[in-house]
Amino acid sequence: MNEGLMKNGSFWMPSQASTFAPGIDVLYDFIFWLSVVLFVGIFVVTAYFIIKYRRKTDDQLAVAQIIHNDALELTWTLIPLGLVMLLFVWGFNSYLGMTVPPSDAMDIKVTSKKWNWQFDYPEKKITTFGDLTVPVDTPIRLVMSSQDVIHSFFVPNLRIKQDSMPNRYTTVWFQATKVGRFQIFCAEYCGDAHSDMxxxxxxxxxxxxxxxxxxxxxxxxxxxxxxxxxxxxxTQCSACHSIDNSPKTGPTFKGLYGKLTQTSAGAVKADENYLRESIVDPMAKIVTGYPAGMITFAGILKDREIDGVIEYIKTLK
Ligand code: HEC
Ligand SMILES: [Cu+2]
Known part of the structure; x- marks a missing residue:
């Protein structure tokens, strides 16, 4: 488990790990306590009036209706208006702060697809999956897009969330204030393995x-x-392939190596070359009984990673 999400937080919020977090939490607390005060206040006054103005005798007549009262109407219009405007200006201000990154922010490209996150660090041609590594106290701008459906990049400790969409770029920025490991979620329901993303x-x-x-x-x-x-x-295969025979979108990897597989191109022995071909050119032979639902990993996985995953499949007897 990541530190920060469950530990060190308050009852309401995970621990604060970005420059945004303190301000957002103050705004949240303000809205929360304002709601509590108004809720309790209105109920107390209502209860008091119910008792005070109840009909006391059977023959008591209704009190004369109040048709209009300037002072009363101004009060219940202006006070809520003031509160709402205060929240609007406050919220809009922090929204602007979160939308406009400092000009010296470091860009990292985020690509989402069912069901993982890919991060490309421009300076050094590094690509990582699942883990986003950043320096502390440095403004980072994430430029995001999706290869399939809409996903949403969410890091509770940073208090940031941004949708990532196909065919367009969205951005979000943050500056981490704490060294550590924090949880990234997908916050847009995106299919079967959404909760594993x-x-x-x-x-x-x-x-x-x-x-x-x-x-x-x-x-x-x-x-x-x-x-x-x-x-x-x-990071790349577990959404669709199990290692324990349990059913998923694709065939299980358990016992796959060396097995005779029925495919659209006839029966094939699952040796190294077949496994490699299935990874870099999955459409070449479609396993009987399964949809042609796998994307190619050519250009995504390095050769050593492909070698590695083949070795790993061999261990799953
Ligand atoms: C989006 C879901 C999905 C992901 C992610 C995925 N696969 Fe697949 N895979 C499939 C499906 C569906 C099939 C069966 C249809 C076919 O043969 O293309 C398949 C078939 C295969 C086969 C052939 C299996 C057999 O029984 O002959 C291999 C090997 C394979 N995948 C390896 C991988 C590896 C390695 C990864 C990760 C690097 C991976 N797959 C990621 C969906 C996926
Ligand atoms: Cu998602």
């Missing part, structure tokens, strides 16, 4: 971030092929 925001000190960039991003160099493959499986 999770990621981590990893905030590093500036020095650690430079080191991370210099090492080419997430260090996979020291990882064994199988470990790397398992990671690729979890």
């Amino acid at each position: 999770l990621g981590n925001l990893i905030v590093l000190s500036k020095k650690d971030y430079e080191k991370w960039l210099d090492n080419g991003g997430p260090s996979t160099a020291g990882m064994s092929l199988t470990d790397l493959g398992q990671r690729v499986y979890q």
Whole structure:
């Protein structure tokens, strides 16, 4: 579990990890307590009037109707108007602050697709899946788009949420104030595995971030092929392929290696070449009984990652 979402927060809110968070929480608290005061106040006054002006004797006549009262009407118009305008100006102001990034913000490209997040760091040609790594105390602008349906990038600790859409760019910016790991959610219902469309925001000190960039991003160099493959499986394939025979959109990986698979091109033995072809050119042979529902991973996965995932599939006897 990520620190911050469940721990360190208050009863209402996860811990604050961006420059926006304190201001937004004050506005939230203000609206909350204003609602409590108005709710309780109106009920108390209503109850008091019910008792005070109740009919006391059977033959009591109705009190004369009040048709018009300037002072009363001005009061109940102007006070709510003032409150609503205050909330509008306050909210609009913080909205502007969240919409307009500082000119020195660092751009990171975010691509969403069913069902994961891809992050491209322009300076070093690094791409990561699921994990977004950023330096602390640095303005970051996310330029987002989607490869399929609408998704929504949501990090509660930062107090930011922004839809990511096909065929257009949307942006959101933030400045993290705390080193740590925070949960990324998809906040737009986007299909079967929507609730698995999770990621981590990893905030590093500036020095650690430079080191991370210099090492080419997430260090996979020291990882064994199988470990790397398992990671690729979890971020890229687990939405559609199980490893325990349970049914998903695609066939299970359990026992797949070496098996005779029925496909649109006849029976094929699932060896390394077939697995590789299924990953980079999934339309070549469609498994019988399944929809042609897999996208190509050519250009998305590096060769070593493909090798890794094949090794990983081999371990799933
Ligand atoms: C969006 C869902 C989806 C994702 C994500 C996905 N696949 Fe698939 N995959 C399918 C479907 C559906 C099939 C069956 C139809 C076909 O053969 O194309 C399939 C078939 C396969 C097969 C052939 C299986 C067999 O029984 O012969 C392999 C191998 C495979 N996928 C590997 C992968 C790997 C590795 C990944 C991750 C890098 C991945 N898939 C990600 C949907 C998906
Ligand atoms: Cu989504």
